[in-house]
Amino acid sequence: MSTAAINLPKSLALRYALTGWAFFITENTVLSHNRTYLISEIFNNDETAYHYFYGTLSTVATGLTLHGYMKCRNAGPFRVVGRGWLGLALGLQGLGLVGLSQMAPRLQVPFGYGPGGGARGGGGEVGGGIGPNVSSSKFQIRCPFDFTTSDHDLVSGVGRVSRHSQLWSFASFSLGAAAATASLPQALCLSGPLAVAFIGGAHQDYRFRRGWGGVLTEEMDERTSNVPFLAMVMGKQGGVGEVFGKMVEEGKGLNAGVAILTAGALALRRGRM
Numbered sequence: 001m002s003t004a005a006i007n008l009p010k011s012l013a014l015r016y017a018l019t020g021w022a023f024f025i026t027e028n029t030v031l032s033h034n035r036t037y038l039i040s041e042i043f044n045n046d047e048t049a050y051h052y053f054y055g056t057l058s059t060v061a062t063g064l065t066l067h068g069y070m071k072c073r074n075a076g077p078f079r080v081v082g083r084g085w086l087g088l089a090l091g092l093q094g095l096g097l098v099g100l101s102q103m104a105p106r107l108q109v110p111f112g113y114g115p116g117g118g119a120r121g122g123g124g125e126v127g128g129g130i131g132p133n134v135s136s137s138k139f140q141i142r143c144p145f146d147f148t149t150s151d152h153d154l155v156s157g158v159g160r161v162s163r164h165s166q167l168w169s170f171a172s173f174s175l176g177a178a179a180a181t182a183s184l185p186q187a188l189c190l191s192g193p194l195a196v197a198f199i200g201g202a203h204q205d206y207r208f209r210r211g212w213g214g215v216l217t218e219e220m221d222e223r224t225s226n227v228p229f230l231a232m233v234m235g236k237q238g239g240v241g242e243v244f245g246k247m248v249e250e251g252k253g254l255n256a257g258v259a260i261l262t263a264g265a266l267a268l269r270r271g272r273m
Contacts, residue, residue, distance in 0.1 A: 008185075020066070092172050109254075170193050224237075
């Protein structure tokens with residue numbers, strides 16, 4: 001993969017880096033905030049037409065963002081990326097991948113030993129009676145995904161960290177990539193998901209509190225936060241140490257392990273480039 005520097009005027013490189021994200025945030029915020037008015041007054045109560053229009057603008061915004069990234073990628077001005085920045089990149093991408101991994105089905109080791117049925121004791125039935133069951137174990141192969149549901153509290157696992165853990169996990173991963181990037185316009189473009197998570201998450205909370213397109217109950221509003229870890233450290237879910245322990249206990253450990261290994265592999269790959 002070529003990493004040759006691209007010579008662009010500074011103002012043009014920054015424009016490419018910011019335009020797509022700015023349009024994406026603006027169109028999502030404006031269209032969702034005015035959802036009721038647009039459906040009733042502009043689209044004649046045709047909700048399907050509204051969604052088509054919304055989806056079209058979001059697709060255009062995504063395309064502009066990708067186009068801007070490709071244009072500002074490897075463009076100057078540049079900075080020196082030392083070990084500190086690379087360490088920060090590893091931490092942020094690891095945190096983001098762990099968060100994203102919790103949204104997938106729980107991984108489990110696909111083989112092991114488990115109960116294999118009982119064996120009759122004493123050679124079977126004696127005098128019409130049934131001998132005691134003797135447990136036995138045997139080698140088993142099972143699905144690598146555990147689809148069973150948990151009985152955890154409504155606020156549990158990665159949901160303790162933020163009400164919008166998907167947005168913030170993606171933002172963390174992108175910020176990690178930005179930290180490891182020498183090109184300042186490229187790093188700025190990669191920081192865009194942070195603004196999406198903060199502004200988009202806050203605006204969704206605003207709408208859901210009012211029952212516009214979703215629901216945010218008083219309990220969820222009180223016990224969780226948009227900004228990651230804020231509700232946890234403010235004691236809204238209990239003692240800080242206890243809550244962090246519960247989060248780890250409720251999380252999907254093997255998923256997190258795979259995510260951390262993936263982040264490490266990305267860091268090693270950067271070190272060879």
